[in-house]
Amino acid sequence: MDLLLTSRNASSLVIDALCDQAKGQNIAVACFYFDFASQKEQSPTSMLGSILKQIVAGLEAIPDKIVQAYEDQKKVIGGRGLRLPEIVEMLQAASSSQSTFICLDALDECVVGHRHKILGSLKQILEKSPNTRIFLTGRPHIRGEVDSRLARGAATVSISPNKDDIASYLRSRLEEDPNPDAMDSHLEAEILKKFPETISEMYVGAQH
Numbered sequence: 001m002d003l004l005l006t007s008r009n010a011s012s013l014v015i016d017a018l019c020d021q022a023k024g025q026n027i028a029v030a031c032f033y034f035d036f037a038s039q040k041e042q043s044p045t046s047m048l049g050s051i052l053k054q055i056v057a058g059l060e061a062i063p064d065k066i067v068q069a070y071e072d073q074k075k076v077i078g079g080r081g082l083r084l085p086e087i088v089e090m091l092q093a094a095s096s097s098q099s100t101f102i103c104l105d106a107l108d109e110c111v112v113g114h115r116h117k118i119l120g121s122l123k124q125i126l127e128k129s130p131n132t133r134i135f136l137t138g139r140p141h142i143r144g145e146v147d148s149r150l151a152r153g154a155a156t157v158s159i160s161p162n163k164d165d166i167a168s169y170l171r172s173r174l175e176e177d178p179n180p181d182a183m184d185s186h187l188e189a190e191i192l193k194k195f196p197e198t199i200s201e202m203y204v205g206a207q208h
Helices: 007-022 044-057 064-075 084-095 112-128 140-150 163-175 185-198
Strands: 027-033 099-105 132-138 154-159 202-207
Touching: 007 027, 007 099, 007 132, 027 044, 044 084, 044 112, 064 084, 084 112, 099 112, 112 132, 112 140, 132 140, 163 185
Parallel strands: 027 099, 099 132
Antiparallel strands: 132 202, 154 202
16 A cells, blocks of 8 residues: 555656656656566566567667567567567667666565566666666665665665645545445544554665
8 A cells, every 4th residue: 555655656746757858859758567466477578578668669760679679579480579688688779869767666566586687687778778767666675675786876765655645645535435335434534544554664766
């Protein structure tokens, strides 16, 4: 619940601002939202593949390396998806010609082993694409991991959610409930009391 109410909102605000800034300019913005319930599906290949699709979709001209890789895949018997090293190379090619912002929300909800590969891949992209910037959110316990694996001018900001804001948000969502009769006033009062007390700190990180 804490990431839904804090980091997801923070990410949405940042992404909206970046998209507004990117209009009419040679700037790419790509985002990915991690979800604990979808850990098996959110592998490094699928996550970075999603980022690649978003960036390529906004290019006026697709780099030759990406076009060639696509043609090569069509020649494989039965076809096969791109592998992680290939996706990293394509992201390096796609992001090297323009300013690129990659936004990752709730990175702590990613499987630990996957997270290591993702951060390592992002580091490779940054090394070849100096115009690429990374924005991410997550709980404090992964901060050391991010710092050690990206280790390139990362700035972090801790965010402690305001309990009154959380209560207001919950109240507005409860008012939108399509089945208001399913909850009595006692249960609603308990939710408004207990949930804000369980919200934990998160942090926002940016590589620059």
